[in-house]
Amino acid sequence: MANRQHGGGPEELLPAERPVRFLTDTGAAVRGRSRYPLPSPELLRRAYRAMVVGRRFDAQATALTKQGRLAVYPSSHGQEACQVGAVLALQDGDWFFPTYRESMALVTRGIEPTEVLALLRGDAHCGYDPHRHHVAPQCTPLATQTVHAAGLAYAERRKGSGRIALACVGDGATSEGDFHEALNFAAVFKAPVIFLVQNNQYAISVPLDRQTAAPSLAHKGVGYGIRSERVDGNDPVAVLAVLTAAAEHARSGHGPFLIEAHTYRLESHTNADDATRYRTDAEAEEWRRRDPIARLEAYLRRRGHLTDEDTAEAATAAEDFAARLRTAMNADPELAPLGMFDHVYDVPTPQLDEQRASLRSELEAEEALA
Amino acid sequence: MNEGLRKAMENDPKVLIMGEDVGKLGGVFRVTDGLQKDFGEARVIDTPLAESGIVGTAIGLALRGYRPVCEIQFDGFVFPAFNQITTQLAKMRMRSLGTLELPVVIRIPCGGGIGAVEHHSESPEAYFTHTGGLRVVACSNPSDAYTMIQQAIECPDPVIFFEPKRRYWDKAPVDRDLSKAVPFDRAVVARPGEDVTVLAYGPMVKTSLEAAQADENHSIEVVDVRSLNPLDEETILESVRRTGRCVVVHEAPVFNGYGAELAARITEKCFYHLEAPVLRVGGFSTPYPPSRLEDHYLPDLDRVLDAVDRTFAW
Ligand SMILES: Cc1ncc(C[n+]2csc(CCOP(=O)(O)OP(=O)(O)O)c2C)c(N)n1
Ligand SMILES: [Mg+2]
Numbered sequence: 001m002a003n004r005q006h007g008g009g010p011e012e013l014l015p016a017e018r019p020v021r022f023l024t025d026t027g028a029a030v031r032g033r034s035r036y037p038l039p040s041p042e043l044l045r046r047a048y049r050a051m052v053v054g055r056r057f058d059a060q061a062t063a064l065t066k067q068g069r070l071a072v073y074p075s076s077h078g079q080e081a082c083q084v085g086a087v088l089a090l091q092d093g094d095w096f097f098p099t100y101r102e103s104m105a106l107v108t109r110g111i112e113p114t115e116v117l118a119l120l121r122g123d124a125h126c127g128y129d130p131h132r133h134h135v136a137p138q139c140t141p142l143a144t145q146t147v148h149a150a151g152l153a154y155a156e157r158r159k160g161s162g163r164i165a166l167a168c169v170g171d172g173a174t175s176e177g178d179f180h181e182a183l184n185f186a187a188v189f190k191a192p193v194i195f196l197v198q199n200n201q202y203a204i205s206v207p208l209d210r211q212t213a214a215p216s217l218a219h220k221g222v223g224y225g226i227r228s229e230r231v232d233g234n235d236p237v238a239v240l241a242v243l244t245a246a247a248e249h250a251r252s253g254h255g256p257f258l259i260e261a262h263t264y265r266l267e268s269h270t271n272a273d274d275a276t277r278y279r280t281d282a283e284a285e286e287w288r289r290r291d292p293i294a295r296l297e298a299y300l301r302r303r304g305h306l307t308d309e310d311t312a313e314a315a316t317a318a319e320d321f322a323a324r325l326r327t328a329m330n331a332d333p334e335l336a337p338l339g340m341f342d343h344v345y346d347v348p349t350p351q352l353d354e355q356r357a358s359l360r361s362e363l364e365a366e367e368a369l370a
Numbered sequence: 371m372n373e374g375l376r377k378a379m380e381n382d383p384k385v386l387i388m389g390e391d392v393g394k395l396g397g398v399f400r401v402t403d404g405l406q407k408d409f410g411e412a413r414v415i416d417t418p419l420a421e422s423g424i425v426g427t428a429i430g431l432a433l434r435g436y437r438p439v440c441e442i443q444f445d446g447f448v449f450p451a452f453n454q455i456t457t458q459l460a461k462m463r464m465r466s467l468g469t470l471e472l473p474v475v476i477r478i479p480c481g482g483g484i485g486a487v488e489h490h491s492e493s494p495e496a497y498f499t500h501t502g503g504l505r506v507v508a509c510s511n512p513s514d515a516y517t518m519i520q521q522a523i524e525c526p527d528p529v530i531f532f533e534p535k536r537r538y539w540d541k542a543p544v545d546r547d548l549s550k551a552v553p554f555d556r557a558v559v560a561r562p563g564e565d566v567t568v569l570a571y572g573p574m575v576k577t578s579l580e581a582a583q584a585d586e587n588h589s590i591e592v593v594d595v596r597s598l599n600p601l602d603e604e605t606i607l608e609s610v611r612r613t614g615r616c617v618v619v620h621e622a623p624v625f626n627g628y629g630a631e632l633a634a635r636i637t638e639k640c641f642y643h644l645e646a647p648v649l650r651v652g653g654f655s656t657p658y659p660p661s662r663l664e665d666h667y668l669p670d671l672d673r674v675l676d677a678v679d680r681t682f683a684w
Binding site: 071120124203273344 | 390391393394395396398416417418419420422423446447449450485486487488489490625654655656657659660661662663666667672673
């Protein structure tokens with residue numbers, strides 16, 4: 001017997017035969033009509049600018065690791081369309097659940113870059129106020145955040161708030177049990193949540209074909225009763241079109257939506273990794289040709305939506321952004337060691353108080369010696 | 371570590387290595403570097419990214435005679451496998467009245483001190499020593515890494531094998547003669563002394579040795595516990611009875627940490643030899659702090675020496 005939760009047959013849930021595309025590799029419009037409406041020129045212009053700034057931010061953060069100003073940085077160079085698209089598809093009240101890879105998305109959301117990078121500098125586990133930005137702390141244990149997003153979205157549905165959640169997750173992390181539980185719970189609870197899988201082809205060194213035997217990662221949603229789609233993740237127009245439709249789907253009470261975006265991590269996993277051990281330059285070159293910024297720029301220029309002035313303005317904004325970040329990261333904030341005892345509980349336990357006192361006297365003794 | 375694994379694979383074709391990035395990359399710490407190249411993809415397996423799946427399938431493989439060596443990429447990521455380890459791996463022998471044996475080794479790079487982001491610096495040993503059916507060991511130096519991993523792989527019981535990740539870069543001569551090696555369930559006196567026994571394992575052995583070296587007032591004996599479960603009481607109690615004082619050191623939080631077991635056991639069995647209570651040095655009862663604060667969290671030489679001094683002030 002068909003499940004009453006889900007009205008139609010599995011074909012309604014299935015992703016397209018091929019990843020959704022609006023642009024060719026060189027930024028020409030692909031022929032034919034899409035089932036997804038074309039995003040507005042204003043939205044695309046915003047995306048262009050945010051990608052230019054985001055890429056510059058990302059390059060600056062990588063440079064900061066080389067100068068020892070940042071302990072580690074997982075770059076999202078190459079994934080700009082997804083990083084920016086995920087944020088631009090959301091409203092201010094919606095919630096975003098990022099992983100360690102999403103620093104670019106977080107600055108796009110308007111979080112101060114120094115607050116974003118506090119985690120990777122080793123100053124804090126989360127440098128920003130989640131409530132202020134409606135952004136959960138960046139998540140490291142893979143896929144754990146997907147279940148939280150399902151729960152939060154379910155809460156929004158119960159409250160009738162009209163808000164949605166979006167969780168980012170990597171291709172590798174789709175193998176974790178939590179990812180599957182998240183899809184199932186979200187579907188059963190009809191939670192208004194988007195799962196955005198950035199399939200950047202690798203989980204550190206492990207390529208997708210060692211991760212899954214499924215026809216695509218998007219197909220994984222179907223078994224849970226989730227509307228699923230795959231998209232060219234380096235085509236910013238397609239990414240925004242599908243994400244906008246997914247947000248609409250979730251917001252209007254149709255439950256979760258799973259998107260697999262095909263993209264590529266152009267840098268190593270982090271600055272501590274060495275991608276030459278497991279992949280070729282030729283492969284990366286292939287993906288460089290599908291550069292999301294170049295494609296959108298070509299498309300917008302051809303349509304008269306982007307001028308030399310616009311690109312120059314974006315470039316200047318990006319340089320300013322990077323310069324401000326450099327200056328800000330040159331200052332080493334003094335960290336209060338005793339701060340590690342704060343916020344462990346609502347009220348510290350007697351044992352924590354005792355431990356704090358012992359560290360305090362250690363610090364005082366050190367100071368007396370100095 | 372790498373040489374020990376290689377030897378074990380040469381000696382027994384049933385030994386398999388499984389984990390995330392263990393193949394082509396050779397592991398994020400390069401512990402399995404070159405092994406896939408030499409033993410092939412069927413014996414050094416890059417698994418899908420799921421710790422529960424790694425340990426669960428290792429259990430299945432072991433049921434058919436393989437000896438899987440699972441790598442958990444970092445301490446903080448063993449928890450998705452916690453269910454498989456504690457409810458299945460640990461209990462299978464007893465549940466099956468001894469008919470099913472699971473010679474599975476789970477390697478876990480552990481501890482802090484490398485400036486990593488959260489979940490990469492944990493010391494989760496007490497969760498596992500609390501679980502009957504698991505052997506839990508920790509190596510502290512290159513020689514033990516080489517021998518203990520081979521002994522763990524040969525062992526018919528499941529073994530949780532802790533590798534102090536900040537010591538991966540340490541260099542020391544390695545005695546390759548396995549027949550002369552101390553059994554991996556025995557503690558060793560890492561440095562003889564007369565006045566006080568410092569018990570440590572994993573990353574804290576080196577710290578304790580440095581403390582012993584630095585202390586001009588007391589002769590400190592450092593015992594490397596090595597096997598947390600089973601515990602080599604003979605070596606440990608003999609030392610404490612001789613010195614009459616004991617300090618236990620680990621990175622994990624003191625509160626409810628493994629040191630509590632050592633302190634209680636020593637107190638029960640050496641009460642009349644003790645000149646002072648057994649003191650414990652370890653982490654605070656907080657989540658592991660951001661890395662720029664970790665030096666304030668991790669026990670160091672001064673904290674060990676301070677505890678040593680306090681045993682004399684009693
Ligand atoms: C539960 C868990 N296991 C292992 C890791 C170690 N780890 C960090 S990132 C990573 C690869 C993740 O790949 P993917 O999900 O594709 O995301 P990407 O890094 O490519 O964005 C691994 C294995 C982790 N963070 N969490
Ligand atoms: Mg990936």
